[in-house]
């Protein structure tokens with residue numbers, strides 16, 4: 001098991017974010033974490049990173065109790081933005097993922113340079129990897145950050161809204177890429193997403209966080225009117241459009257819309 005959460009609860013600032021969450025993720029699975037703003041999706045990743053303590057229950061990653069600074073886990077926090085004046089090249093930012101946090105400065109070695117180039121190619125960022133990160137568009141920065149998370153060779157990636165600010169085509173391309181990485185390298189991926197549609201063809205399972213609870217299952221089991229209504233404790237309706245998209249209506253904010261509506 002890559003992740004095992006047993007009857008876990010988290011409280012922050014004296015308020016329960018979610019309680020009694022049980023969840024198991026097998027190695028190599030691609031799991032999407034969904035739910036409305038403020039439901040506790042980022043908190044779930046932070047609990048698994050050992051950054052936020054559980055108030056009850058247990059959390060294990062690769063069979064061991066969670067701990068901070070686990071090299072086996074790569075993490076991409078939500079909404080990372082760079083100062084437009086930041087002059088560091090995108091390429092060098094990726095190589096920081098390799099050796100930056102251990103040694104302070106990246107060690108230039110041909111093997112490392114090759115690995116960095118491979119990851120940049122993998123995320124399709126070759127055309128702008130030599131440019132300063134601060135100059136790149138939000139979507140270009142996201143790709144560079146995904147390359148940085150991947151380059152470590154982590155066995156698990158926790159990606160908090162990595163598809164944010166990508167257009168629909170790029171959301172699909174990156175999801176497809178992450179799927180390939182899961183399969184080829186047996187990397188387990190937990191990915192927080194705002195919209196299930198671009199990732200639906202690629203994910204093995206979804207974790208839905210809402211109403212102070214956490215529910216895990218196959219997309220077709222979880223994203224259903226009855227299941228979500230029970231989870232939210234309020235009427236929620238799951239609609240399927242003629243082009244196969246899923247729209248969840250009746251929750252506090254829409255989770256599904258075309259990226260172009262943004």
Ligand SMILES: Nc1ncnc2c1ncn2[C@@H]1O[C@H](COP(=O)(O)OP(=O)(O)OP(=O)(O)O)[C@@H](O)[C@H]1O
Pocket residue numbers: 012013017035036037038039040041042043044078
């Ligand atoms: N350090 C903190 N102290 C107190 N409350 C916190 C803290 N961090 C988060 N919270 C609260 O916990 C809840 C869950 O936050 P979290 O960031 O996990 O939500 P989320 O599902 O990731 O939301 P979003 O979709 O907006 O990113 C929110 O109500 C938030 O205000």
Ligand SMILES: [Mg+2]
Pocket residue numbers: 041042043078160
């Ligand atoms: Mg969040």
